[in-house]
Amino acid sequence: MSAYVIDSELFRDQFSTEATRNIFSDRTTVQRWLDVEAALAKVQGRMGIIPQAAAEEIQSKAKAELIDLAALKAEMDRTAHPIVPLLRAMKQLCAGDAGEYIHWGATTQDIMDTGTVLQVRDALDEIEVALRTVHRNTVALAAQHRDLIMVGRSHGQQALPITFGFKAATWAEEIRRNLERLSQMRQRVLVGQFSGAVGTLAALGDQGVAVQEALFKELGLGCPVITWHVSRDGIAELASVLAICAGTLGKIAHEVYSLQKTEIGELEEPFAPGKVGSSTMPHKRNPPACETVVALARIARSTVPLAIEAIVTEHERDKMVLQTEREFISRLCCVTDAAAKKMAFVTGNLSVRANNMEKNLYVQNGLLLSEAVMMKLSDTMGRQEAHEIVYRICMDVFERGGTLKDALLNDAQVQGRITEADIDAMLDPHAYTGQAGVFVDRVVAAGTSPAGAAAAA
Template identity: 40%
Template sequence: LLIKESLEIVLNDLKELRTILKSLAKEHKYTVCIGRTHGQHAVPTTYGMKFAIWLDEIQRHIERIEEAKKRILVGQMSGAVGTMASFGEIGLKMQELVMKDLGLKSALISNQIIQRDVYAELMSILAIIASTLDKIALEIRNLQRTEILEISEPFGKKQVGSSTMPHKRNPIRSEKISGLARVIYSNVIPALLNNPLWHERDLTNSSVERVILPETFVLLDEMLKNMKKVLLGLEFFPENIKKNLYLTKNLIMAEPLMLKLTEKGMGRQEAHELVRRLAMKAFEENRGLLEVLSESKEAREYLTDDDLASLKPENYIGMAPQIVDNVIAYIEEKEKTEES
């Protein structure tokens, strides 16, 4: 029964977080930023894409919980070893009536206890949710680093960042979220170890569950509440977003440049090798890629001044806005289904 109530709290928190992320995805659908792979500048993306990815993931967590309820919210009163011998012929009916009154599904079969694979699944779902919050928090922490500073969690006017460094604006809420996630991850292993019990039951699971179940729900609730506060007060630094977008002096436009050359008739491998050489030259000479490109006779045989002028990071976000719209439409359809 406590699990039932706790899951409703988690679901409500997730739905509130979903609303916040949907709003951010809409607002920043066209906020172009640099995408990073392996920690390196890749090609442009949008903040709307980031938020929509997290939004889609939160929706899956809502669906995971709803789908798993039929396996998790199960009860039994089946006697010492599950046979209901002490209840006589009314055993099955009595269990069904009591569980119905409690709002639980009546177990099809059990021994003295509900089998602990049920709680192992529950703990795994809660840990997966924690991992998403950890992922979001980690992204915010990285993007708040002094060298990047594209976004920042909210920082109060009288908030103290460090006891010895007055200038610090530490991402303490995001760090707290990542820290608490580690505890939740560690609670999954004991839940798995609780499944193998002696014969019709022993007590090795009991003492563990009294710790890991309430602890995990409390910690996850704290993580969700902190994440909502972080996202609701998220600060953006447009100047830094644009600065980082152009930090490589258009080296990030190597891919669209290669595609443009191919479109104009150059062979794919030939275009790749030419752009690779030009990109390496631009990097070594600390010059802009388009500047080096404009001096290349090979490239200028295929590319006009208008072609070069069109090679801007803001123009290379593909179908990102439509993808974000698709996610938002999908989420809003799910919300309507929940209300009906």
């Protein structure tokens, strides 16, 4: 039995993906540490700080498959230190005295922070690919269903007609904004760490900054203006932005879940024969993918307080916050990637039940168009008076039954102000969607234009 679902043979694909599990695996974690050490040796060899032969030997042996992870773990337990055992293992692997030159001028947190950033970069690549797919899918849904009329709801109640294209367009635009957030965040988060013991690079003298700049150019990371050993706002931003992204995915999933309810039946997540909804009720067609995404969004959100708390650090080094980050960064990336890829599947294969959308427009016997009636009556009386009259009529229809049309035709305060033809026109839900189509066109144009597509990419 696994201690956490991401490690479970049974449940791991609900809470993560193979890609993100590999990115944050022990083997990959060690490899990223070695990637940093190898890059450091490479630039220091080139600059003449360490022997070129030693630099080349370190690079050739900086391969995680050469490291005995069980032995490394045993040494980590014995030394209560994560990197020193790795340095000792590398010293044994390297020929001659080359191992003496590894980690020159670095401190443990430099290697671990930069290794983590490399892993985060890989995870963001996975997440962004999936989010771009969700964006394309929702833009396509918006365009395809631009004029498909459905009930718009507020506070869980029928409100006014909208189009499904309009609803999908709001999803697409929110995803586009999230892609923009991710792009902007990368500049601040994908920054390396090489600062030495307390951030001053004292061990390298006047060559420290040159080594730092060359190292991060080699790794393809941003170079910090100053150490961020105890400045964890970047990690807090990472958590916050990924939680927002997961939240949007959860919102879309919850909307599909809500509109798949039997009494509504307007949408359904992808269904295939063999998918079972219940062990006791064979008729059930549940939305398990959407339910899982909502849960993943909640898990992602739960990491944000931890990340914000970690901003409060002490002096020039503080392992307490690092231990916290070590727990939630991989979890956050895993659940966000899983949510994005599940919603890419859902939005790409969503069942849209147009017949049920049409049927639900008439469930309240005309009450859906009360605003249209009120605005028409306002032409011949004050708006507030019109509201009072229509409110009274609507509440009577709601409680006693009947139709809004009949109630309007038989109401003394309405008679003579609007005709039966006026009422029929006002109560047509297909004629009262406002500028929904215009808004859809704007979102679709932004999402499919070269500039818009580049922004979403």
